[in-house]
Amino acid sequence: MNPDRAGLDALMEITSRPELVFVRGEGSWLEDHQGKRYLDFIQGWAVNCLGHNPPQIADALVRQSKLLVNPSPAFYNQPSIDLATRLVGASCFDRIFFANSGAEANEGAIKLARKWGQLHRNGAYKIITFDHSFHGRTLATMSASGKPGWDRKFAPQVDGFPKARLNDLDSVRNLIDEQTVAIMLEPVQGEGGVVPASTEFLQALRDLTREREMLLIVDEVQTGMGRTGVLFAHQRAGIEPDIMTLGKGIGGGVPLAALCAREAVSCFEHGDQGGTYNGNPLMTAVGVAIFDTLTAPGFLEGVEERGWHLSEGLTALSEKWGMLGERGLGLLRALVMDRDDGPALVEAAQQRAPEGLLLNSPRPNLLRFMPALNVSKDEIDTMLAWLDELIARARR
């Protein structure tokens, strides 16, 4: 029984989707309309940090929806105060603006940097970003992104995002001029193929931006909220950026994102920033429940531990099949293959029977793994065993 084609066609075609409809999820597992189960190592693109349908989300939504859903961002509400207080307490940032998506949080970061440039740097507005970076799908965040070909899509671009090379300090220095107000990067490029910025590079960017009176912006939409085994990935490098954006994991699956800034750069004036749903108590109540779970004693240590377990398993697979190794931090990892098998393996994994496996291939020679942060060692071992079979079949 296939899903009704007319029904599928009522949705705008934005990507090639398999002809199945997911109806239920629990932890690391998804179930489709025919009752087939899938082990999910995508998790809504590193979004469902506690897996599918954790009780924390259902409880928070039920409780808060009976109290207050949306008084408007023109008034205070308690869950947004509670979540902002937690984020401030756990970071070097002083002020939080809640948004609905990572792209929207990044738009806010870009606006805030430009505003700061108007106030303190004589109108400097350029923000140096990086080749192969990804910051979202609005016009400005697409312009900030370094995805090949994106500079010609929906032209003309938003001006002012010169591109440097990751982990190449000279390529950054060479782009700086009077108009440069900030440098913006992902601590680990996610969509670019799980490429970490080195600790030395992050520290050098912090020094450089201080020296040249520029801001350092970290896009932690994918790396934040425990994904790499610490709450925020930049903390591994011991640096304190001026601005950070969060998305994905912060809502555990519901639309929530955040723009975090230090007091000295929180320079929006009334009317500069806002949005109908921003900071609504329904989503921020979920954010509080997620935050408290991620920061409970031992949780992040568990992420780090299972990250190593996944890393060891992927290294063993790579050695067995003569691949090029694995890389990543915590539970954001990639297997680098010796050939462009990625899309075929993703397809075969999904079609695997009786149970399927959901994987992602951001580049043809790469598989990316972003399981729930509470994925079990057994589930990791199951995924590795199935992947081994799939590789064997593909290479036979």
Ligand SMILES: *Cc1c(COP(=O)(O)O)cnc(C)c1O
């Ligand atoms: C996913 C992602 C975004 C965009 O977030 P949306 O919620 O899809 O708008 C921005 N930056 C990074 C690093 C991401 O991984």
